Amino acid sequence: MTTWICKTCAAHFPDSVSPPAHCPICEDERQYLGPNGQEWVARDAIETTHANDWRELEPGLAGVGVTPGLGIGQRALLIQATEGNVLWDCVPMLDDATAERIKALGGLKAICFSHPHFYTGMAEWSAKLGNVPILLPEADLAHVMCQTDNIVPWSGDHHEVLPGVTIHRLAGHFEGSSVLEWSHGANGKGALMVGDTIQVAPAAGWVSFMRSYPNMIPLPAREVRRIADRAATLRFDRIYGGWWDRVILADAKAAVARSADRYIKALD
Numbered sequence: 001m002t003t004w005i006c007k008t009c010a011a012h013f014p015d016s017v018s019p020p021a022h023c024p025i026c027e028d029e030r031q032y033l034g035p036n037g038q039e040w041v042a043r044d045a046i047e048t049t050h051a052n053d054w055r056e057l058e059p060g061l062a063g064v065g066v067t068p069g070l071g072i073g074q075r076a077l078l079i080q081a082t083e084g085n086v087l088w089d090c091v092p093m094l095d096d097a098t099a100e101r102i103k104a105l106g107g108l109k110a111i112c113f114s115h116p117h118f119y120t121g122m123a124e125w126s127a128k129l130g131n132v133p134i135l136l137p138e139a140d141l142a143h144v145m146c147q148t149d150n151i152v153p154w155s156g157d158h159h160e161v162l163p164g165v166t167i168h169r170l171a172g173h174f175e176g177s178s179v180l181e182w183s184h185g186a187n188g189k190g191a192l193m194v195g196d197t198i199q200v201a202p203a204a205g206w207v208s209f210m211r212s213y214p215n216m217i218p219l220p221a222r223e224v225r226r227i228a229d230r231a232a233t234l235r236f237d238r239i240y241g242g243w244w245d246r247v248i249l250a251d252a253k254a255a256v257a258r259s260a261d262r263y264i265k266a267l268d
């Protein structure tokens with residue numbers, strides 16, 4: 001029995017002898033299959049070829065990726081809050097050295113997400129770290145490929161994970177697409193972890209909002225307005241997107257407002 005990983009999106013699937021027939025995540029209009037069609041990688045096969053990549057980002061915040069890159073290449077964020085550690089988003093593997101490092105920091109209180117494209121290895125992470133609760137918005141439970149008893153659904157438009165660490169469901173890309181507001185981040189000015197609920201653009205100081213980024217499917221103007229208006233009610237100066245280089249270090253709140261205005265104007 002093997003845990004199979006979709007080569008394109010890095011979603012984990014339940015253990016089986018042979019790979020599953022399909023990856024529903026990649027067959028959805030928001031993702032895609034690679035040029036060779038559906039391909040699979042056995043979890044065991046990446047044990048020796050890949051490792052976690054750990055980078056300190058600011059006091060109380062580390063990033064954890066996988067190197068060499070796998071799937072869509074995102075990195076997770078490890079928030080070290082006063083009352084415990086929270087993992088935001090996830091990557092396709094947790095190697096032993098990184099598991100020990102996280103345990104030495106006190107383990108995890110919860111794993112939570114921007115959206116289903118980053119669920120990937122969540123069942124493995126949770127199990128290896130002592131069955132950590134995986135907080136998922138009810139709206140996106142249908143996108144879970146690797147079921148585990150450690151999933152704890154939440155509903156509504158926001159959920160406090162720990163004091164100073166709150167998830168807000170802004171929807172858009174997925175119905176459950178969320179951001180995490182970390183009040184101690186950015187030297188107390190607040191940091192917003194966005195995955196691709198709000199996508200940090202390559203041009204400094206700009207973001208975007210899409211139903212699908214790889215397939216370039218836009219969101220309607222009213223949705224962009226709604227997402228930007230919700231973001232405007234949160235307290236943050238810095239944004240961490242879903243990838244290492246997708247960060248706005250300062251004045252990020254103005255960047256979201258400016259970018260929403262530009263987007264809506266372009267749709268007129």
Ligand SMILES: [Zn+2]
Pocket residue numbers: 006007008009010011023024025026027
């Ligand atoms: Zn896939």
Ligand SMILES: [Zn+2]
Pocket residue numbers: 115117173196
């Ligand atoms: Zn996505």
